[in-house]
Amino acid sequence: MIEVTNLRKTFYVHKKAPGLRASFRSLFHREKTAKHAVKGATFRVEEGEILGLIGANGAGKTTLVKMLSGIIHPTSGDARVLGHVPWERSNELRRQVALIMGQKAQLWWDLPAADCFLLLRDIYQLPEQEYRTSLDKLSSMLGVKDVLNVQIRRLSLGERMKMELIAALLHSPRVLYLDEPTIGLDLTAQKAVRDFILEYRSQRAPAMILTSHYMEDIERLCKRIIIIREGEIVYDGGLRTVVEQYATEKTVTAHLKKNGELAVAKPEVARLGTVAECNAVCVKLRVPRDRVAEAAQALLHHYEVADITIEEPEIGQIIEQIMTARGGSDAGGPGAPESLGAPSIAGSSAENEEEGS
Amino acid sequence: MKRYLRLYLHFLRFSFSRAFEFRVDFWFRIVMDCGFYAVNLILFTLFYRHTDTIGGWTIDQSYIFISGFFLVDAIHMTVFSNNMWWLPLLVNKGDLDYYLVRPVSSLFFLSLREFAANSFINLLIAIGIMIWAIARYPGPGELGALNIVTFAVLIGTGAFLHYCLHLLFILPVFWLHTNRGLAMVFFSMGKLGERPDRIYTGITRMVLLTVLPFSLIASVPTDTLFAGLTVGRALHVTAVCVGMFSVLLFLWSRGLRGYVSASS
Numbered sequence: 001m002i003e004v005t006n007l008r009k010t011f012y013v014h015k016k017a018p019g020l021r022a023s024f025r026s027l028f029h030r031e032k033t034a035k036h037a038v039k040g041a042t043f044r045v046e047e048g049e050i051l052g053l054i055g056a057n058g059a060g061k062t063t064l065v066k067m068l069s070g071i072i073h074p075t076s077g078d079a080r081v082l083g084h085v086p087w088e089r090s091n092e093l094r095r096q097v098a099l100i101m102g103q104k105a106q107l108w109w110d111l112p113a114a115d116c117f118l119l120l121r122d123i124y125q126l127p128e129q130e131y132r133t134s135l136d137k138l139s140s141m142l143g144v145k146d147v148l149n150v151q152i153r154r155l156s157l158g159e160r161m162k163m164e165l166i167a168a169l170l171h172s173p174r175v176l177y178l179d180e181p182t183i184g185l186d187l188t189a190q191k192a193v194r195d196f197i198l199e200y201r202s203q204r205a206p207a208m209i210l211t212s213h214y215m216e217d218i219e220r221l222c223k224r225i226i227i228i229r230e231g232e233i234v235y236d237g238g239l240r241t242v243v244e245q246y247a248t249e250k251t252v253t254a255h256l257k258k259n260g261e262l263a264v265a266k267p268e269v270a271r272l273g274t275v276a277e278c279n280a281v282c283v284k285l286r287v288p289r290d291r292v293a294e295a296a297q298a299l300l301h302h303y304e305v306a307d308i309t310i311e312e313p314e315i316g317q318i319i320e321q322i323m324t325a326r327g328g329s330d331a332g333g334p335g336a337p338e339s340l341g342a343p344s345i346a347g348s349s350a351e352n353e354e355e356g357s
Numbered sequence: 358m359k360r361y362l363r364l365y366l367h368f369l370r371f372s373f374s375r376a377f378e379f380r381v382d383f384w385f386r387i388v389m390d391c392g393f394y395a396v397n398l399i400l401f402t403l404f405y406r407h408t409d410t411i412g413g414w415t416i417d418q419s420y421i422f423i424s425g426f427f428l429v430d431a432i433h434m435t436v437f438s439n440n441m442w443w444l445p446l447l448v449n450k451g452d453l454d455y456y457l458v459r460p461v462s463s464l465f466f467l468s469l470r471e472f473a474a475n476s477f478i479n480l481l482i483a484i485g486i487m488i489w490a491i492a493r494y495p496g497p498g499e500l501g502a503l504n505i506v507t508f509a510v511l512i513g514t515g516a517f518l519h520y521c522l523h524l525l526f527i528l529p530v531f532w533l534h535t536n537r538g539l540a541m542v543f544f545s546m547g548k549l550g551e552r553p554d555r556i557y558t559g560i561t562r563m564v565l566l567t568v569l570p571f572s573l574i575a576s577v578p579t580d581t582l583f584a585g586l587t588v589g590r591a592l593h594v595t596a597v598c599v600g601m602f603s604v605l606l607f608l609w610s611r612g613l614r615g616y617v618s619a620s621s
Binding site: 011066069070071072073089091092094095097098099101104106108110111115118119122123124125 | 360363364367370371374375378451452453454455457458459460461614616617618
C-alpha cells in the first residue's frame, strides 16, 4: 500500500553568526547550508501493518511522514501510496488517507467537535448513514460520546486527542499516518489511544506509519520498526529482531541463597563478561550471547544459587543507543552495540553528499 | 459546486457562532467600520467645497463611487480579510499541513474558511450607503436599471480583483517567510483605487487598469454606471479577471510546492 524508493529531502537554511554586525552582513551575503533531512529512504508498508518510525528529534521522521502524506515535495526519489504519488495531492488519494499530528490540532478551537465532524462529513462526502454509524462507533470506542458537544478548548488534552482521532478516522482511511499521537498524554490516556489504534487496526486493517518517542507505543503497536538516524534508515525489520541484531550481550543474574555473606566477584566468573552487580543477594553478569550457557554454569558452580535468570537488554535501551550513536567510529563507546558501526541492514545505499535539485 | 456551497455554509455557521461569543469585539468592529465610512464621506464632502468636479465627477457621482468602494471593502473585510491575515502565519508556522491533506481545494479552504461575521453588519451598512447614494443622485431614472445591474456586477468583479490582488501580495511569504513589506505596499497602492481613475494619466493609468488593476475595483464600475457598458470594457474586465486568477492559481501551486512546513 505504501512503497517508498530512495526518497530524499534536503532543506537549505542560512547560517548567521550572533550579533548585530553579522545580522547587517547577512543583508548582503548569506551562507546557505544544506540539511539532508531524509537520505534515500526505501521501504514498503503492507495492508494492516503498523510500521514504527523511530528516531531522535530531527532525525527525519516527520519529514518522511509529511512527504508521504503529500504535504511537502521530496528533493528526489519516488513514493506510491495506494498507487498514487502523494505530493500530486489527487483527491482520490486524499479521500483514503488520514494524518494525525500530536503536536498540531486540526479541529476548530472554539467549536464543539460535533460541528467540526459535520464539516468533515461534507469534505469527505460521506453518506449520512455511514457518517452517523462511523461517528457513533468511534466515539463509543474512545468513550467520548458525552463530550461531543463541548467546545474543543474546554476538553482535556486526552479528550482532544481522542477527538482528533475521530476526525482523522471518520472517513475510514486505508492509510493512516500517526505522528506522535500520544505526546503529552497521561498514562491512562496513552493506553486508551493505543488500545483504540489496535482495535481499529483489527477492524479496518489500514496501513499505518507511527512515529513516537514513547517506547511503550512502539512495543505495544508495532511488530516492525524503522530506525532513522540523521535522515538515514539504519534498521528496518522486526521489533524483536533488533535485539538479536544489535544486542551483543545478555544479562545473567544468579539470585543467591540467603546466608548473609557478601559475594565476591571471582576471577573465573569475571573473565566471562562484565560484572554489573555483586552483593549478598545476587551476582549479575553481562556476557556475550555465545557465552551465556558457560556463564550460567560458572555461576552455579562458584556460588550458592537459589535461582538464575537470563535476560535480553531492554528494547528501548538498544534503540536509544542505535538512535544516538553517530557514524561508525563513534559507535563503539562503552555499552554501545558492536554492530552499530556496521553498514545499514536496511538496504539504503551509502550516502554521497551531493544533493540535487 | 454544491459541495463547496455546503462547505461554505459550515464556514458561515462556525463564524457566526464564534462571533456571537465575543460580543465586545462584535460591537467594536461595527463602530470602527462606521467611523471609517464617516471619515471618507466627510473627506470627499470637504474636497467638493473647493471644486465642482474631481476627475470629471460631481459630488453626487463621487458619493456613488465611494459607496462602491465601501461595498468592495466591506465584502473584502467580511469574506476574505481574516483569511488573508492568517495565511502568512499558517505558512510560517507550518500550519497548512491539515489543509493540504483534505480532498478539497486548499485555495478555497484557506481563502474562505474565516467569515468575519462581525463585519457582516458593516456589509449591510455599505449596501445601505450605496442605495442612499444612488437614490439621492439627481434623476436616478437617468442611470437606468441595466446600468445599475451592470454596476452591481462590476462591483462584484471589483471585490474579486481586490481579493486576487491582496493574495498576490501575500503569496511571496512562501519564499520570503515574511510579507510585512509587501502588505504595506498593497495597502498603499490600494489608496490609488480610492480615487477616480480619470485623475491618473499615462503609464500610471495603464498600470492601474491592467497589471495592478486597483482602478477596476470601484472607479471603472462607477464610470460604467454613468456611461454604460461597452463591449471593449466588458472584454477588458473579463480578461483582467481571468488573467489575475490564472496568475494567482499558478503562484499558489508554486507556493505549495515550495512549502516546507515546519518541524513538529
